[in-house]
Amino acid sequence: xxxxxxxxSADLPPWAIAAALALAALSFILLAFEMRRRERGGGVxxxxxxxxxxxxxxxxxRPVRIAARESxxxxxxxxxxxxxxxxxxxxxxxxxxxxxxxxxxxTLFAHANGARFLVQGFGEGAGAPLDIGSPVATASLARRxxxxxxxxxxxxxxxxxxxxxxxxxxxxxxxxxxxxxxxxLRTLAGTLGVPIHTVATTRxxxxxxxxxxxxxxxxxxxxxxxxxxxxxxxxxGLVCEDIPVTAREVREDGxxxxxxxxxxxxxxxxxxxxxxxxxxxxxxxxxxxxxxxPAGDTIPENDRRLITVDVSRERVRVLHIAGRPTNDVRAxxxxxxxxxxxxxxxxxxxxxxxxxxLADPNDLALIPFPVDELFTEYLPSFDAIVLQDFDAQPxxxxxxxxxxxxxxxxxxxxxxxxxxxxxxxxGYANSPLGDARGVxxxxxxxxxxxxxxxxxxFDPAWTEQGRVAPLLAPLRTVVGDELPQMPGGNVLGDARxxxxxLWSHPTRKSPSGSPMPVLAVGEQGDxxxxxxxxxxxxxxxxxxxGARTAGxxxxxxxxxxxxxxxxxxxxxxxQLEVLGGCTAGLAGTLRAHLLPETSDAAKxxxxxxxxxxxxxxxxxxxxxxxxxxxxxxxGATDIALPPLPAGAYxxxxxxxxxxxxxxxxxxxxxxxxxxxxxxxxxxxEAIADASGGRFVWADEELSQIPMPSPTTVSAERHVSxxxxxxxxxxxxxxxxxxxxxARRRGGLx
Numbered sequence: 001x002x003x004x005x006x007x008x009s010a011d012l013p014p015w016a017i018a019a020a021l022a023l024a025a026l027s028f029i030l031l032a033f034e035m036r037r038r039e040r041g042g043g044v045x046x047x048x049x050x051x052x053x054x055x056x057x058x059x060x061x062r063p064v065r066i067a068a069r070e071s072x073x074x075x076x077x078x079x080x081x082x083x084x085x086x087x088x089x090x091x092x093x094x095x096x097x098x099x100x101x102x103x104x105x106x107t108l109f110a111h112a113n114g115a116r117f118l119v120q121g122f123g124e125g126a127g128a129p130l131d132i133g134s135p136v137a138t139a140s141l142a143r144r145x146x147x148x149x150x151x152x153x154x155x156x157x158x159x160x161x162x163x164x165x166x167x168x169x170x171x172x173x174x175x176x177x178x179x180x181x182x183x184x185l186r187t188l189a190g191t192l193g194v195p196i197h198t199v200a201t202t203r204x205x206x207x208x209x210x211x212x213x214x215x216x217x218x219x220x221x222x223x224x225x226x227x228x229x230x231x232x233x234x235x236x237g238l239v240c241e242d243i244p245v246t247a248r249e250v251r252e253d254g255x256x257x258x259x260x261x262x263x264x265x266x267x268x269x270x271x272x273x274x275x276x277x278x279x280x281x282x283x284x285x286x287x288x289x290x291x292x293x294p295a296g297d298t299i300p301e302n303d304r305r306l307i308t309v310d311v312s313r314e315r316v317r318v319l320h321i322a323g324r325p326t327n328d329v330r331a332x333x334x335x336x337x338x339x340x341x342x343x344x345x346x347x348x349x350x351x352x353x354x355x356x357x358l359a360d361p362n363d364l365a366l367i368p369f370p371v372d373e374l375f376t377e378y379l380p381s382f383d384a385i386v387l388q389d390f391d392a393q394p395x396x397x398x399x400x401x402x403x404x405x406x407x408x409x410x411x412x413x414x415x416x417x418x419x420x421x422x423x424x425x426x427g428y429a430n431s432p433l434g435d436a437r438g439v440x441x442x443x444x445x446x447x448x449x450x451x452x453x454x455x456x457x458f459d460p461a462w463t464e465q466g467r468v469a470p471l472l473a474p475l476r477t478v479v480g481d482e483l484p485q486m487p488g489g490n491v492l493g494d495a496r497x498x499x500x501x502l503w504s505h506p507t508r509k510s511p512s513g514s515p516m517p518v519l520a521v522g523e524q525g526d527x528x529x530x531x532x533x534x535x536x537x538x539x540x541x542x543x544x545x546g547a548r549t550a551g552x553x554x555x556x557x558x559x560x561x562x563x564x565x566x567x568x569x570x571x572x573x574x575q576l577e578v579l580g581g582c583t584a585g586l587a588g589t590l591r592a593h594l595l596p597e598t599s600d601a602a603k604x605x606x607x608x609x610x611x612x613x614x615x616x617x618x619x620x621x622x623x624x625x626x627x628x629x630x631x632x633x634x635g636a637t638d639i640a641l642p643p644l645p646a647g648a649y650x651x652x653x654x655x656x657x658x659x660x661x662x663x664x665x666x667x668x669x670x671x672x673x674x675x676x677x678x679x680x681x682x683x684x685e686a687i688a689d690a691s692g693g694r695f696v697w698a699d700e701e702l703s704q705i706p707m708p709s710p711t712t713v714s715a716e717r718h719v720s721x722x723x724x725x726x727x728x729x730x731x732x733x734x735x736x737x738x739x740x741x742a743r744r745r746g747g748l749x
Contacts (some may be wrong), residue, residue, distance in 0.1 A: 222383070245264055282383065
């Protein structure tokens with residue numbers, strides 16, 4: 001479009017133009033006052049004075065004619081649309097809050113007034129482009145609604161600054177928080193210096209009783225009771241009084257274990273209760289906290305929360321039971337006692353009933369051996385059980401072996417160390433530890449003709465898995481490929497499926513024809529077990545090899561074995577995480593960080609298995625997930641996960657033929673974003689008011705939101721003066737002279 005207009009000379013600064021106009025106005029005022037003192041010729045004086053002042057002003061401004069080809073560019077307006085999970089909550093009139101958000105965006109497009117709209121969804125961190133026409137737009141992926149982070153990212157961006165911001169949300173924001181001061185809201189946009197208009201998608205809260213918050217005070221420590229704070233809210237006119245609440249631990253080996261229960265007394269729409277829970281196992285545990293909502297609750301998904309708790313150990317509690325005080329027993333006991341992080345309870349058996357049938361059972365050990373109390377009442381309080389050269393039958397342990405197997409599958413650790421009274425020689429072959437479904441990592445021959453031990457000395461051989469296993473890395477650092485000669489060993493069977501054999505016998509074979517395992521590790525349910533089929537481990541400390549290594553090999557071996565049993569990250573083949581958390585019904589990504597010892601050694605693919613461990617309230621069967629993917633040479637491998645229903649899951653990643661790494665995680669439909677379903681239009685109104693913007697409900701006329709004016713851009717511009725400057729100067733001088741003459745004739749000085 002071509003346009004033409006008049007303007008002042010381009011060499012005049014704005015302040016000079018303003019000063020000239022001000023002086024001209026002052027001249028008109030003075031002229032009006034002087035007209036009162038005239039004697040005659042008032043009309044001539046007035047006309048000549050006005051013309052003189054105008055001519056003088058034109059001489060200063062020196063007008064020019066500008067001819068240009070111009071185009072109009074709409075102002076850039078940024079629409080920040082809430083893309084958090086709360087936008088998937090249902091609306092009272094049908095649909096979801098995301099649907100109301102998308103309708104508001106389309107309405108704003110219709111009233112654009114030439115504005116250039118850019119739509120971004122905000123949730124966690126910087127905003128991202130949001131396509132309101134795609135299913136992802138209404139999926140509401142983000143676990144947070146952080147408006148402040150999105151505004152900071154806009155401020156730091158090198159892109160064109162917006163002339164206005166429009167925030168479309170339900171108002172249930174994480175940042176700025178509820179109750180933020182006006183000063184904090186005023187600085188929300190930082191240096192952008194633009195108004196923030198807000199549109200609230202939802203007016204009314206749904207009828208909903210929900211678990212608004214579940215938190216712990218301080219760290220969770222195994223075997224130590226800790227408080228669990230449960231906050232419950234009721235909204236939308238739902239009648240709530242006393243609401244029962246329960247806390248359970250989700251377990252892979254059985255139904256959830258009840259930890260605590262209580263009643264929340266609701267007053268004015270909110271209430272809280274403190275439950276005391278005790279977790280016996282360290283590591284990542286999943287707690288299910290549930291309320292019994294009253295009738296009329298419209299959002300049952302937030303009546304149940306799955307909370308991941310990282311349980312640490314104050315000390316590793318080890319129960320060490322030895323059949324007799326041998327060199328190997330003494331070496332292990334001394335090492336356990338020397339480690340300040342280990343709390344050991346040790347029993348050394350001196351004799352059996354066969355030595356003296358009339359002997360008091362309390363006189364069979366160095367200290368009384370309360371086998372019944374240990375394996376009924378106190379067994380869950382131990383992190384690991386070490387059975388070393390111990391015959392179960394004479395000391396009353398045989399009847400407790402089923403409980404010991406259940407203890408392992410529930411998350412406990414078991415180590416059986418060799419000797420004449422271990423494995424087959426100790427009567428464990430046909431027990432819940434060593435039978436066909438036993439928890440030991442190796443099979444045991446329970447036939448009457450089975451050989452219990454082989455007294456021939458031998459040098460254990462490293463297996464391929466043993467050379468790269470992280471749990472033996474400390475030992476290999478000390479001794480390299482050398483191992484001391486062992487004074488014979490126990491006869492063990494084939495490794496069970498999933499077992500990793502770290503040492504094998506150089507000559508003896510298992511029933512399947514494979515080298516007989518000497519040191520093997522495996523997993524059963526939630527727990528782990530180790531089989532060490534020799535009683536000569538002390539030779540890592542007291543031998544020619546021990547002398548050359550200052551005896552450090554023995555401690556390195558047991559540091560790795562006990563650390564692996566306790567799932568110490570140092571001895572895991574990989575570290576796992578679900579990127580961005582798991583959202584029910586949406587595909588996700590699990591990232592595996594591989595340790596260098598593993599990622600550089602084997603070339604086999606990674607094998608991932610995921611199973612659901614909680615009960616689906618709807619009764620729908622969740623199929624297990626199995627993936628085999630090649631490893632990434634960088635050490636971090638991403639594995640795509642299918643959409644999973646809400647629930648608790650256990651993932652196990654096997655790296656080649658080495659052991660597996662376990663990672664527990666939970667998928668929730670809404671998580672924290674659904675915990676409080678009440679909309680918060682007042683917060684959006686406060687944001688708009690503090691920044692000079694406009695607040696509007698989504699069901700009102702959105703044209704009330706003012707849009708900035710468009711910008712005119714000149715593509716071609718020609719400037720030509722109306723007359724030369726000297727013409728304006730001569731004309732102004734002549735008119736000033738004429739005015740002076742008229743004043744003189746009219747009696748004015």
